[in-house]
Amino acid sequence: HVQLVESGGGSVQTGGSLRLSCVFSGYTNGIRFMAWFRQPTGKEREGVAGIIAGGPSTFYANSVKGRFTITVDNASNTLYLQMNNLQPEDTATYYCAATSATSWNLNPSNYNYWGLGTQVTVS
Numbered sequence: 001h002v003q004l005v006e007s008g009g010g011s012v013q014t015g016g017s018l019r020l021s022c023v024f025s026g027y028t029n030g031i032r033f034m035a036w037f038r039q040p041t042g043k044e045r046e047g048v049a050g051i052i053a054g055g056p057s058t059f060y061a062n063s064v065k066g067r068f069t070i071t072v073d074n075a076s077n078t079l080y081l082q083m084n085n086l087q088p089e090d091t092a093t094y095y096c097a098a099t100s101a102t103s104w105n106l107n108p109s110n111y112n113y114w115g116l117g118t119q120v121t122v123s
Contacts, residue, residue, distance in 0.1 A: 002026040002113040004096045009118030016086050016122070022079040022096030022115055028053075030100040036070060036081045037108060038092035038120075045095070047106020049081060053098075061106065063089075086122045093117040 008020040020036065035050035049070035051058045058070050069082040079096055097111035 002028055002031060002098055004098060004113055004115035006094065006096045006115040006118040009094060009120045011121040011123065012086055014087060014122055017082070017084045018086065018120060020081040020083070020094055020096075020118060020120075022081075024077050024079065024096075024098060028077065028098075031098045031113075032100055032102065033104050034072060034079050034096070034098045035106060035111065036068075036079075037095045037097055037106070037111075038090075039095070039117075040092040043092075045108050047108065048094070050104065050106055051079070052104070059104075059106070083120070086120075088122050091120060091122050093119050 003025045004022055006022045031053045036048045037045050038048050039045040049060045051070045051072055055072050067085045071080045095117045096115040098113040099111040101110050
C-alpha cells in the first residue's frame, strides 16, 4: 500500500504563486506514474499534471501549460507542483495521486492511490 500526504495549499491573490508538496511512503517500488489532480467545488475531478515516477518526463493539461511545473524528488519521496500566475479558475482542492498501471494519462480512474487533498483559493 502507498500513502500520500499533500501540503502547501492556501489563499493567494490573482497572479500569485504556490508550491504544493506530496510526501509518498509505503510500498512505492511498484509506482509507475504520479500526478496532480484538482476538483473545484461542485465539479468533476480533472488532471493537472503528470510525471513518470523516476522523472523527468512530464505532461500537462492545456489549462496549466506554461504556468505549472511538476517535479519529483525520489531521494525525499516528495512530489511537487509549482504553480505560478494563479488565476481564480485555479481555485480547487488539489490531490496527489499515484498509479502502478502501465498506461500513462490523466484519467482519475487510472490512479489507485490518492491523498486527502489540499485547498487552493485564488481571489
